[in-house]
Amino acid sequence: MLAWTCPAPLRDGPRVVMGHGGGGALSAELLEQVVLPGLGEAGPGALTDAAAVELGGARLAFSTDSFVVRPLFFPGGSIGDLAVNGTVNDLAMSGARAAFLSCGMILEEGVEIDTVSRVAAALGEAARTAGVRVVTGDTKVVESGHGDGVYLTTSGIGLIPDGVDLRPERVVPGDVVIVSGSIGAHGVAILSERENLRFGVEIESDCAALGGLVRDMLAVTPDLHVLRDPTRGGLAASLNEIAAASGTGVVIREGAVPVPEPVANACAVLGLDPMYVANEGKLVAFVPREHADAVLAAMRAHPLGAEAAVVGEAVPEHPGMVVARTGLGGTRVVDLPLGEQLPRIC
Amino acid sequence: MLAWTCPAPLRDGPRVVMGHGGGGALSAELLEQVVLPGLGEAGPGALTDAAAVELGGARLAFSTDSFVVRPLFFPGGSIGDLAVNGTVNDLAMSGARAAFLSCGMILEEGVEIDTVSRVAAALGEAARTAGVRVVTGDTKVVESGHGDGVYLTTSGIGLIPDGVDLRPERVVPGDVVIVSGSIGAHGVAILSERENLRFGVEIESDCAALGGLVRDMLAVTPDLHVLRDPTRGGLAASLNEIAAASGTGVVIREGAVPVPEPVANACAVLGLDPMYVANEGKLVAFVPREHADAVLAAMRAHPLGAEAAVVGEAVPEHPGMVVARTGLGGTRVVDLPLGEQLPRIC
Numbered sequence: 001m002l003a004w005t006c007p008a009p010l011r012d013g014p015r016v017v018m019g020h021g022g023g024g025a026l027s028a029e030l031l032e033q034v035v036l037p038g039l040g041e042a043g044p045g046a047l048t049d050a051a052a053v054e055l056g057g058a059r060l061a062f063s064t065d066s067f068v069v070r071p072l073f074f075p076g077g078s079i080g081d082l083a084v085n086g087t088v089n090d091l092a093m094s095g096a097r098a099a100f101l102s103c104g105m106i107l108e109e110g111v112e113i114d115t116v117s118r119v120a121a122a123l124g125e126a127a128r129t130a131g132v133r134v135v136t137g138d139t140k141v142v143e144s145g146h147g148d149g150v151y152l153t154t155s156g157i158g159l160i161p162d163g164v165d166l167r168p169e170r171v172v173p174g175d176v177v178i179v180s181g182s183i184g185a186h187g188v189a190i191l192s193e194r195e196n197l198r199f200g201v202e203i204e205s206d207c208a209a210l211g212g213l214v215r216d217m218l219a220v221t222p223d224l225h226v227l228r229d230p231t232r233g234g235l236a237a238s239l240n241e242i243a244a245a246s247g248t249g250v251v252i253r254e255g256a257v258p259v260p261e262p263v264a265n266a267c268a269v270l271g272l273d274p275m276y277v278a279n280e281g282k283l284v285a286f287v288p289r290e291h292a293d294a295v296l297a298a299m300r301a302h303p304l305g306a307e308a309a310v311v312g313e314a315v316p317e318h319p320g321m322v323v324a325r326t327g328l329g330g331t332r333v334v335d336l337p338l339g340e341q342l343p344r345i346c
Numbered sequence: 347m348l349a350w351t352c353p354a355p356l357r358d359g360p361r362v363v364m365g366h367g368g369g370g371a372l373s374a375e376l377l378e379q380v381v382l383p384g385l386g387e388a389g390p391g392a393l394t395d396a397a398a399v400e401l402g403g404a405r406l407a408f409s410t411d412s413f414v415v416r417p418l419f420f421p422g423g424s425i426g427d428l429a430v431n432g433t434v435n436d437l438a439m440s441g442a443r444a445a446f447l448s449c450g451m452i453l454e455e456g457v458e459i460d461t462v463s464r465v466a467a468a469l470g471e472a473a474r475t476a477g478v479r480v481v482t483g484d485t486k487v488v489e490s491g492h493g494d495g496v497y498l499t500t501s502g503i504g505l506i507p508d509g510v511d512l513r514p515e516r517v518v519p520g521d522v523v524i525v526s527g528s529i530g531a532h533g534v535a536i537l538s539e540r541e542n543l544r545f546g547v548e549i550e551s552d553c554a555a556l557g558g559l560v561r562d563m564l565a566v567t568p569d570l571h572v573l574r575d576p577t578r579g580g581l582a583a584s585l586n587e588i589a590a591a592s593g594t595g596v597v598i599r600e601g602a603v604p605v606p607e608p609v610a611n612a613c614a615v616l617g618l619d620p621m622y623v624a625n626e627g628k629l630v631a632f633v634p635r636e637h638a639d640a641v642l643a644a645m646r647a648h649p650l651g652a653e654a655a656v657v658g659e660a661v662p663e664h665p666g667m668v669v670a671r672t673g674l675g676g677t678r679v680v681d682l683p684l685g686e687q688l689p690r691i692c
Contacts, residue, residue: 018455019466019487021488038469040471051448056402056505061401064448064450066452102501110362115382116362117384120382120384120385124387125386127385127466134385136396137410138499139377141364141367142414142497146493153499153501155408155448157401158401159401180373305420
């Protein structure tokens, strides 16, 4: 995912830095000041994580994501799981049920065939779990030292149901902010594996496909306002994107945001803020107040929403800004991160 | 493109080699013996360059390609042109008119912002020329030394017109084989630029979008049997794929295959066979004999088909095999290449 819609001041130096891939302000800047003008597409919001397009009378969502995660296999998942679930989730955030996926692989010369086989098996298993089929693909090979084993790019298409129109512009003050579960596990799992850190219990990525959860939410009402899966940049980036695009303020009750104790402990040791840590199987929803209780109940009835919680609301004050109420009655601004705290998290 | 459908003997060692990305027998082997079993998809032909899928009552083509060409800019085009035209052409080969593209970028830390900007501009210009829109995307960054400036993966969707059913299985003996123009320019252009070779005149890539040409061909008759764009592995790979999948033989009159003199000269110097050199703006069509003259005329009336020529036919003899009649009255077998003669040609 990329913060396609967030305005940011000019910071582009003459060269690409790691933060340009972090899903925060630097990513938004690269998109809006370099990529979009090059493409000739008009202004912020011209590209979205999942585009809604009309084709042959069908209303489709179309999405793509590249995956460069290190390591390829980690507790709770692999690059193959991320590639399927990331694209399925981008489609789900537009209300679409993913139907078909494509997969482009860039392999590095010298990578073990067995590794490619394990990645393909992970792709296949994740696709079956998500109820989607990989129907087309491509493979390229680059010389040893010009890749990292396996890079994947998945794209997906799915139908957007009638009456569903999920966009941050639809958010209004009074909307209730619900997260589908606890945050921070994916980023901490990757970092732990990469740096060989141990925190007593093994923390597993939350990587999962959210299509079924979204379908159950939309069965309560098609009139949800916006959904986002807080991947790179974490919940903070998603909330900032929504606040900026909707022009409303967002208030979060910090203590209401579920963070598992091992994740909280690991973040404390590592100096990370869970609000900025990537997730791969969570969503945040802005729901009209009158539907919030029913939507929350439907989420809690789904295995991937069992820990769903109301964490805040959209407000007329401080438009475009996200503020957290802390446990002590204070408030702090939750900024859009400049980049991702952990490079190559997905 | 990848030789998705070509059977090949087991050659997989324990590690990926450059030839696995070459679009020949090694690519087919990786696909059929490693990727497809991993995905759990059934056997050869389960994945195609462009999948035909039904969604919401619409008959769609869906395709993806990754691009790792070196250098990023070359005479006649760039990675941006390849990324748009390659995906547009894969869709066109299924008869579909490309409507929407996605683009995933994997950038290398340290690449100049100006390079990214030029790639984005090339993408935009190629998309406008092809009449397609880039509607969604993603950007990732990998550390310096783990990429090559810019890798792109484009996916595309388009509508398949009613009555169009382009598949190699539809080829029957008697079908006329037509190529849309002269072959070999792309591969020679890339190699010349990469190795700083000069052959008197600058040879430019033929990189172009073939959607309009295919539309004009289908206007003559929707009953074309199969189309292929001979990219990696050249015309030889495309003909072998079609022969293998259709179970017919293919006979080519070697002298009828148009090769520009500078390309022929360069190939002679470099020890390359033009039949195996990649193209990026050409197609080969298997056309029912009764429609061949009219289709050829329609192709020649299009700027990208001005040099179209009948080069051979499908025959009942030597099923699955491609044979070339040489100028001296002899014949030679045109094998499926093991890999691409030139790595990272697209």
